Amino acid sequence: MKLSLRTILRGLAAAGLALGLQASALADTWPSKPVKLIVTFVPGGGADIIGRYVAKHLGDALGQPVIVENKPGAGGLIGVQAGLAAPADGYTFVLISSSYTVNPSLYKLRFDPVNDITPVVQVSKGPLLVVANPKLPATNLKELIALGKAKQGALNYASSGQGSLLHLAAAQFADEAGFDMRHVPYKGGGAALTDLVAGQVDLYFAATASAMPHVKSGKLRALAVTTEERIPALPDVPTIAESGFKGYEATLWYGIIAPKGLPPEILRRMNAEVNKVLAMKETPAKLEVDGALPGGGTPAAFQAVIAREIPKWGQVVRKIGIQPE
Numbered sequence: 001m002k003l004s005l006r007t008i009l010r011g012l013a014a015a016g017l018a019l020g021l022q023a024s025a026l027a028d029t030w031p032s033k034p035v036k037l038i039v040t041f042v043p044g045g046g047a048d049i050i051g052r053y054v055a056k057h058l059g060d061a062l063g064q065p066v067i068v069e070n071k072p073g074a075g076g077l078i079g080v081q082a083g084l085a086a087p088a089d090g091y092t093f094v095l096i097s098s099s100y101t102v103n104p105s106l107y108k109l110r111f112d113p114v115n116d117i118t119p120v121v122q123v124s125k126g127p128l129l130v131v132a133n134p135k136l137p138a139t140n141l142k143e144l145i146a147l148g149k150a151k152q153g154a155l156n157y158a159s160s161g162q163g164s165l166l167h168l169a170a171a172q173f174a175d176e177a178g179f180d181m182r183h184v185p186y187k188g189g190g191a192a193l194t195d196l197v198a199g200q201v202d203l204y205f206a207a208t209a210s211a212m213p214h215v216k217s218g219k220l221r222a223l224a225v226t227t228e229e230r231i232p233a234l235p236d237v238p239t240i241a242e243s244g245f246k247g248y249e250a251t252l253w254y255g256i257i258a259p260k261g262l263p264p265e266i267l268r269r270m271n272a273e274v275n276k277v278l279a280m281k282e283t284p285a286k287l288e289v290d291g292a293l294p295g296g297g298t299p300a301a302f303q304a305v306i307a308r309e310i311p312k313w314g315q316v317v318r319k320i321g322i323q324p325e
Contacts, residue, residue, distance in 0.1 A: 005166075007168075008153075010035075010187060011205040014262075021188065024257055025068065025084055025225075027112075029228065030090050030265075030266050030269070031063070031064040031090060031091065032063050032064070033064060033091065034064050034065040034066070034067050034091075035058075035059075035062065035066045035067070035090070035091050035092075035093065035094055036066075036067050036069055036086075036091060036092045036093070037054075037055050037058075037066050037067065037068050037069070037093050037252050037256075037286065038069050038070075038071050038079045038080075038082060038083045038092065038093070038094045038095065039068055039069070039070050039071070039079065039095045040071060040076030040078070040079030040080060040081070040094065040096055040097065040099075040100075041072050041076060041078075041097070041161075041188045041189060041191060041229065042070055042072045042187055042188025042189070042190050042191065043070050043161060044188070044189065044190025044191075044193070044206025044210065045188050045189025045190050045193075045207060046097075046189055046208070046209040046210045046252070046254075047076075047095060047097055047189070047191070047254060048068070048070065048143060048206070048277075049209045049210060050095075050123060050124055050209060050254050050292075051068055051095040051254070052064075052068050052276065052286075053241070053283075054095075054123060054256075054277055054317065055067070055068050056147050057280065058273055058274060058277055058278040061273045061276060061277070062273060064136075068191065070260060071083075071188050072161070072188050073100040073161070073187065074103070074107065074161065074163070075100075075102060075103050075106065075161050075162065075163040075164045075165075075167075076096055076097060076099045076103070076109055076164070077103050077242060078188060079094060079180075080094055080100065080103075081110070081111075083257070083259065084116070084117065084211065085258070085259075086212075086259055087259065087271075088118070088238040088258065088259040088260060088261035088262045088263070089263075090138065090262060090263065090266035090270070092257070092258070092259065093120065093256050093257070093268060093270070094256065094257050094258070094260050095123070095254055095255070096254070096255055096256075096257055097165065097252065097253065097254050097255075098252050098253050099131070099161075099163070099164040099166075100113065100164040100306065101165075101306055101310045101313050101320060102163055102164065102165055102168055102308035102311070102313045102317065103163065104310050104314065105310075105313060105314040105317040105318070106162075106163040106317060107163075107325070110193050113259075113306065113310060114303065114306055114307050114310070115259055116259070116260050117151075117257045117259070117301045118257060118258040118259060118260055118262040118267060118299070119257055119259070119300075119303040119306065120255070120256040120257055120258055120262075120267065120270050120274065120299055120300065120302070121252055121255060121256055121270075121271050121274045121275060121297065121298075121302055122254075122255040122270055122295035122296065122297060122301070122302040122305060123253075123254045123255050123274065123294075123295045124223075124253060124254050124278075124287055124292045124293065124294060124295050125200060125251055125252070125253040125277065125292065125293055125295055126208055126209075126227070126231070126251070126252055126253075126254050126292030126293055127165060127225040127226045127227035127231060127239075127250070127251065127252065128165075128206060128207065128208065128225070128226040128250055129205075129206050129207075129208040129211045129212070129215070129222055129224075129225055129226075129234075129237075130203070130204075130205055130206075130223045130224040130226065130230075130240070131196065131204050131205050131206050131211045131214070131215060131220040131221065131222055131223065131227070132144070132185070132196075132202060132221045132223055133196055133197070133199050133201070133202060133203075133204070133220065133221070134218070134219070134220065134221050134277075135199055136203070136221070138223070139221065139223075140207065140223060140238075140243075141222075141223055141224050141238070141240065141243045141244075142243070144203075145177045145178075145179065146224060148174070148177065148179035148180070148181060149178065149179045151178055152180050152315070153180045153181070154170070154182075155181045155182070155202050155203060156182040156183070156184050156202050156203070157170045157174075157181050157182070157183060157184065157199050157201065157202065157204060157205070157247075158184050158185075158186055158192035158195060158196055158201040158203070158204040159167055159183060159184070159185050159186065159192065159204070159205070160185075160186060160187075160188050160189045160192055160195075161185050161186065161188070162183075162185040162209075162322075163240035163317075163322060164185075164253060164263045165250065165313075166189070166204070166205045166206065166207070166252075167183065167185065167322070168313060168316050168317065168320075169205045169226055169251070170203070170204075170205040170224070170318050171183070171193065171238060171316075171322060172248070172250070172316050173205075173245070173248065175319070175320055176245055176248065177245070181189050181203070181289075184201050184228055185194070189206065189207055189210050190210070193210055193211065193214065194205055196220065197214055197219045197220060205226065205250070206230070207252055208225075208233075208252070208292060209287075209292060212233065212234075215234070222234055222237045223237070223313075224237060224238055224239060224240045224243060224247070225237055225238075225240070225252055226239070226240055226249065226250040226251070227239060227249055227250075228241050228249050229301040232288060233288060245260045251320050252292075253295065253305070255295065255302050255305075255306075256274060256294075258270075267299060271298065271299055273296075273297050274296075278294040278295065278296045279294070279296070290325060
């Protein structure tokens with residue numbers, strides 16, 4: 001039986017209307033159960049602190065609990081893969097960090113890091129804080145560099161994992177400063193900080209959110225920040241760039257992604273609600289104490305950040321010759 005063009009067009013229009021109504025109904029009923037937020041690093045680190053803060057207020061706004069599930073490993077890649085394998089139904093999201101843009105240069109990914117995800121929103125941005133155990137005989141970067149050159153390979157530094165942004169930021173600094181340090185990777189920032197405070201390692205390029213309380217208590221010494229400008233929370237701590245390394249910058253950001261194909265209505269709702277959390281009166285003050293600023297913005301803007309930083313960190317990986325464990 002032959003169908004007329006008019007009949008076909010009517011059928012397509014009806015199907016489109018049905019899909020539109022179905023999507024609208026989905027947006028109206030979402031979420032009808034708890035939402036999962038996978039944090040790609042262990043509890044206690046900067047990602048976990050920020051993730052749980054957002055999850056709490058986001059749950060209040062959505063009317064359903066937002067449950068944080070920590071899945072650390074491989075610079076956040078394990079958690080990302082777990083999240084992207086979930087259905088794109090609005091019940092699984094992933095909090096990623098800047099390390100997400102390092103992984104394509106270290107691992108053979110099974111997905112396109114730009115096109116096979118749904119970027120939702122950038123949550124925060126801020127510097128790393130270069131912190132040392134107070135027993136280390138260096139009170140500033142100049143003294144640290146002198147010590148490192150005098151004892152090549154004797155100093156060691158922690159990171160939240162092989163190939164993480166914290167690893168690359170420290171390795172890039174040591175390379176530019178002209179001395180060798182031994183890398184001690186951990187499975188997350190919490191364990192790295194614990195050993196740094198205990199004196200098991202000498203140095204750590206840390207997430208400011210997790211390191212700041214130890215700096216304020218005197219358990220750690222802040223030597224520098226990794227952004228181009230100093231932070232209000234530590235106005236006397238210089239940047240690496242102003243300490244003789246012009247152009248050096250490493251920004252730690254966190255953001256939320258979802259599996260590819262997230263319904264547009266859910267994406268718009270999730271983006272809007274996270275932006276509302278970031279615009280809350282207490283949010284900037286909380287993040288400023290930790291040396292970070294709220295992110296926010298559109299999914300497209302966050303996707304642009306990801307696409308821009310992948311080649312940037314790829315150049316660093318190739319220059320320094322970092323390999324995954």
